Amino acid sequence: MAEKLWGGAFSVPPDEEIIRYTSSLSVDSRLALYDIAGSCAHVRMLAECGIIRKEEAEEIVAGLTQIGEDLKNGTVKLDPAAEDVHSAIEVLLIERVGDAGKAVHAARSRNDQVATDVRLYVRDGIDKLGSSIRGLQRVIALAADANIDAIMPGYTHMRHGQPVLFAHHLLAYVEMLERDRERLGDCRKRVNVLPLGSGAVGGTSLPIDRTYTAELLGFEGVASNSIDAVSDRDFVMEVLSAIAILFIHISRLCEELILWSTKEFGFIAFDESLCTGSSMMPQKVNPDGLELARGKSGAAFGSLIAMMSTMKSLPLSYNRDMQEDKRPLFEAFDAVLHTVDIVAKYVGGMSVDAEALLRALDGDFSEATDIAEYLVEKGERFRDAHRIVGELTRHCRDGDKTYGDLTPDEWRNFSSLFGDDVAALVGPEKSVERKVSQGSTSPGLVKKEIAAWLEKLK
């Protein structure tokens, strides 16, 4: 039976099975180093405020630091029978430094302690994820740069819309990932607020200085309401929703990479070392990592839903239900951190068949909008131009022709505004070159975008 932090008011020992059921150590032991950092800051503050003696604080900090080292080296194990990581570390501390260790829990409870630890974990996770995302953005921008001349169908409804630069399509993902980084950065501001010192629910009668603790732990502020501070898991839901949206982006990218690498599309191929085979079909070479990256989004959304369902309708303030926040949080972070790096590996190991991209555009009439806009420039109203080019396209389809096969007279049969310069309208290169609007697939603009991203992501 593990040493308990409570028990004075109990007349019988707790039921073993209840203790096993309520223990969170198997999950929250991952928070050990954050817990130690939080406790060190807390006792320094207690000493600064004269609540404990300076020498006592030093003993505690030295003991905690050593426990941290030993945990990292694997030379000590937390008591598996402990209720949670906080209890296990406090018990170990008292075991090691004796009476001084019994002072560490003044002016705090595990409710504000766990909230602090989880915030430290999330803050770290956001920073790691931010740099992984940057890494992915960078390989995508590099792939855009390396394939700047490749033109492909720009799809809507999964059908050819307008020719676009392959690089422009890739940069769409860089934009999405930039929003993910911003979302995480935004969320980080609300994560970076200190709950510690709120006590169990109503604060403490000891004269603590929470601002000092916050400073020591790098928190930008102190939670203003002790009841809210111990009840709040918004930041967990917020970061999980940012991760869920990021996973949506990843799954869309993976889906396209998988499709593009099929025999049917044949746009790209992956380094063989990134693929796996089939136990039955000898010819198979599959980008399974991308499928898994796409698939892992499901469990990440599950984490968000699990967390929201746990929090829904919980009365204030702390309830033990909230202990269930950790598994979904850890699982989502583990999955997303690994996944972003894996996807970057695939993008880095992708070769692009520019000729196949161009072939896909053959005779697809995707310059139609440019032709309508040509007529607008010559004075036609867009709706009429749209109809004219529609009729022109039907004429081509019926006669099994492309726009390039039309004679000047055939063009003029549909509108007298078509001049001898219509040849400049035909072909994917012409189409992208004609674009002038900000954010368009104009090669000049896309080159500038790539340069700006590569500079930003250096």
Ligand code: ARG
């Ligand atoms: N292990 C708990 C958690 O992770 C912290 C302790 C909660 N406090 C309590 N009195 N049971 O949320």
